[in-house]
Amino acid sequence: MTRPTPSSVRKYLGGARGGSAPSPGATPLGGARPFVMRHPSVLWFLLALSAFTLGVTFLSDAFGIGLLSTSFVKTLGKTLCLCLVAIAMDVVWGYCGILSLGHFAFFGIGGYAIGMWLMYARTERIVEASLAEAPLPPTEQEVIDAIGVQIFGVVGSSEFPALWAFADSLALQLLMVALVPGLLALVFGWLAFRSRVTGVYLSILTQAMTLALSLYLFQNDSGLRGNNGLSGLQNIPGFEAVPQSVISIVFLWASALALGLGYVLFAWVVSGKMGSVIRAIRDDEARVRFLGYHVESYKLFVFTLTAIVAGIAGALYYPQAGIINPAEIAPIASIYLAVWVAIGGRGRLYGAVIGAAFVSLLSSWFTGGGAPDIPLGFYTIQWTDWWLVLLGVSFVVVTLFFPKGIGGLFDHLVRKDP
Amino acid sequence: MLRAFLIALALCVSLPGPTVAQTLQDILQTHADLVAKPSRKTVGVVLDDLAASNLPQAVDFLEAWQGREVVRRASDGRFFRKEGDALVDLDTGEVISSDIDAKPVRPNGGVRRAIGEVLVQFQLSSPDLSRRQAAVEAIARSPAADQLAPLSASIPDEPDPSLKARKAQLAQMLTARFADDTATRVAAIAALSGSMSIETRAVLNQILATRPGVAASLPDDANIATVLTPGSDALSREDAYAHLVDAGLAPAPVTAAAIRDALIANIDGETVGGVAVADLDTDAARATAYVALATAGIVPPPVTDADREAALDAHVFYTLYAEDDPAVTTAAEEALTAIETRVGVNQVLDLSLDALSLASIYFLAAIGLAITFGVMGVINMAHGEFIMMGAYTGYVVQLVVPDYTLSILLALPLAFAVTFGAGVAMERLVIRWLYHRPLETLLATFGISIALQQLAKNVFGTQARPLTSPGWLDGAWVLNDVVAISYIRIAIFVLALTFLALILFVLNRTRLGLEVRAVTQNPGMAASMGINPDRINMLTFGLGSGIAGIAGVAIGLYAKVTSEMGTDYIVQSFMTVVVGGVGNVWGTLAGAALIGFLQKGIEWFNPSNTLAAQTYMILFIILFIQFRPKGIVALRGRAAGD
Secondary structure, eight states, X not given: OOOOOHHHXXXXXXXXXXXXXXXXXXXXXXXXXXXXXXXXXXXXXXXXHHHHHHHHHHHSTTTSOOOSOHHHHHHHHHHHHHHHHHHHHIIIIXXXXXXXXXXXXXXXXXXXXXHHXXXXXXXXXXXXXXXXXXXXXXXXXXXXXXXXXXXXXXXXXXXXXXXXXXXXXXXXXXXXXXHHHHHHHHHHHHHHHHTTOOHHHXXXXXXXXXXXXXXXXXXXXXXXXXXXXXXXXXXXXTOTTSOHHHHHHHHHHHHHHHHHHHHHHHHHHXXXXXXHHHHHHHHOHHHHHHTTOOHHHHHHXXXXXXXXXXXXXXXXXXXXXXXXXXXXXXXXXXXXXXXXXXXXXXXXXXXXXXXXXXXXXXXXXXHTTOSOOEEOSSOEEOHHHXXXXXXXXXXXXXHHHOTTTTTHHHHHHHHHOO | XXXXXXXXXXXXXXXXXXXXXOOHHHHHHHTHHHXXXXXXXXXXXXXXXXXXXXXXXXXXHHXXXXXXXXXXXXXXXXXXXXXXXXXXXXXXXXXXXXXXXXXXXXXXXXXXXXXXXXXXXXXXXXXXXXXXXXXXXHHHHSOOGGGHHHHHHHSTTOOOHHHHHHHHHHHHHHHHHXXXXXXXXXXXXXXXXXXXXHHHXXXXXXXXXXXXXXXXXXXXSSOEEEEEOTTSXXXXXXXXXXXXXXXXXXXXXXXXXXXXXHHHHTOBTTEETTEEGGGOXXXXXXXXXXXXXXXXXXXXXXXXXXXXXXXXXTOEEEEEESSOOHHHHHHHXXXXXXXXXXXXXXXHHHHHHHHHHHHHHHHHHHHHHHIIIIIHOOOOTTHHHHHHHHHHHHHHHHHHOOOHHHHHHHHHHXXXXXXXXXXXXXXXXXXXXXXXXXXXXXXXXXXXXXXXXXXXXXXXXXXXXXXXOOGGGOSEEEOSSSOEEEHHHHHHHHHHHHHHHHHHHHHHHSHHHHHHHHHHHOHXXXXXXXXXXXXXXXXXXXXXXHHHHHHHHHHHHHSOBOTTHHHHHHHHHHHHHHHHOTTOHHHHHHHHHHHHHHHHHHHHHSTTOHHHHHHHHHHHHHHHHXXXXXXXXXXXXGGXXX
């Protein structure tokens, strides 16, 4: 549908502009210079991210002058995780042209995977502490039963579902964080790409997948506590004595590290020969297929890799949020993810980061009552009510008039001194 | 004393011919003590006499007696009905002032039940129809053996034909359950098998009620329903052993909790039964300690698995009919099977009607989307919000026009007009700039969707608004005891059919339809033939949106109107369009039918869980798309486009 223009490939190369002007034919791998030198935007991004992380640390309660409250540090940490899932979304949509409305579901799955361990391990410690008072030392079965009652009491059950088989092991559950979204994306992507479902159809199919998942999780007998979700995730088992202000900084650093690594990984994936093929698939899938590339494998690789990264981002997000429930996975969340990327600017990784950070922070400012009301005499605009209207309208405006998003502004900066 | 006697004498004289026609008061005075202090055992005599007297006022008295409204005057022992502060004579209904000291008669619960049973006899032949109906329903609620005779007796004289049929039916059920001889009961049960009502099935199930039994060998004289094997689906080994324990045929098993408690109770310093307390963190160690305690005779011996198996093997487990007569239970079994087969068939029919109405809702919700998506290739995420807009239009019209019939008739065209306008505006302002960027249309229309949704929330609030259907749409069309469908659903079905016909007519038989099809197939060629594609696109989009508005009114009639109602239908609508096949009205119809029937079918298998039904349906659709990516009705040739 989108007619490829000769310049479109070059246009979307993002930060690669400073180096050898790449054309679709010439191989960008040719240069002997290091990866970051060929992609200065990566370097700039890493510098900015480090400065941000250090700045927040020095302004925090735990390690600095205490200007930023613990809850705000957590908000910033969560925002970094959202940025990570946003760059994953950008790669799959902005670079590969698959508008997935399911990446927030992978994000949620990652959150559930880590949440299961957090909840199990923490309940185990509580149960062991309470059973230590008993006259007899508890048997293993008694401990497990007591944990089951604690966790599943709210849904009227006390049995551990098979889903929780690995919940007692942090290592296995961390493996699940990557494995479950990855496998789901692999199977779903294989089915969808194999039968050549593309474009809008694929978007709706991914949305259906997300809806099915969230409806499934809403059931009480899903084994994941129905609409109660998993809670108390901010308490890290084994670190009960460590204050939340310190934990928030630790998670901020972990999120920043994950974002930095994810950024480098994706910058590497979308550069080079493979990056060119991926972008070519976005611009004209049929032509790439005729050129002899196995389009489905490339799409499947991108889809699965981004799903895994989304899962990891979720695993870092939810311990900071403290609670996860199926409403988080509802299809609307995945659409918001697309909104962030579109506003920030598709087809450039820093655009996704800017979009996610800008819109999600702005959203919490508006809905949190931070924005002042505007009295119009006959009516007072309260932003908690009107923020979504503003977001919706500005989204239409961005789509219509600024298809490159906020990131497009950088083009103007760069173009001035060629 | 003399004065009291004189009063009593005067009263007696004033009564008309006490020896010829007996009054109610006379009967009561005969049994005065029994009436004043009734007990369950003795009240029968009074009630029999009252029933035999056949006095019309006896009903009022019995009701008052049952309602604890009867008082006894202390001075002469006569009974009266108490009405507020006044006393009412039982025979004449004369009101007597209340300043005479009177003691209330307070029958206990058992007596009141006995009174109620007798009361039924009177009520069944009462001249008042509503009273007779109430009595019949009272019997239906709590059937008992002694109601059979009065009920049967009242049938021949029943003037009301429908009540007569009801009485006969009820008598049949009572006969089936309570008659004395087997042949009568079997005949009654056979007659019952013609009905499908829940009541009939309840009667048969009561006849077939079973209780579990266990014995060393099968008893010969008992009416055994089934013989159960321990470890089968019907009876787990644990349950079987529990039956043995309940029957006193085996010792109670010692549970893990019991072992723990026994061990705690017998902690001796640092050890229990020779095992250190600290080592008791496995079941094996606990068992060892418990056996040691049992050997010492402190606790009852544990039941080993071998004991348990032996006990299970030595007994037979079965279920026993509460009804002793095998001929009756066999007849009931046969009747119930026959009924259930027919009920099953009718349930399928009922389910199909449900599915049909669900399909028509999906069709209404999706057809507008199918037009915009199929004809223009534009995906409209705000379609659900157009549905909501239509529903709110209906709500506002009802605020202005109080007559529900008129307001619905007004709301339908008005909703069409409002959403048609909104659709045209959206096409003009947003969509026409994005015709070659379908994914961005999706996002832009999504932006409109969240803005509209929030706008509706700001204007109408978050709580659900009602859209009341006119009175003639209330109620349901009842075919029989199983199959029923509400008139609203029929109306929606008719509406869906109307729109199907209308859209087919517009697309196939009008100039506009011709131009729409031309633009769909080849916009450039259509333009060179003098068709203005811009205008056609605008009108098509308006038409699709307008139908969404009408769907909104229809959906609002049976569901609540909220600002979020659009999101409930948008994914389903997309599924309908995608499954059915894009760009084809028949495809949408097929998609709606498939999804509607599928959803109802899955709900039938797992009726308690509609969430699961939706989950499975979506999974099915995802798989379906794998095999028919272009939907059920796929366009072929040039019209298929890419």
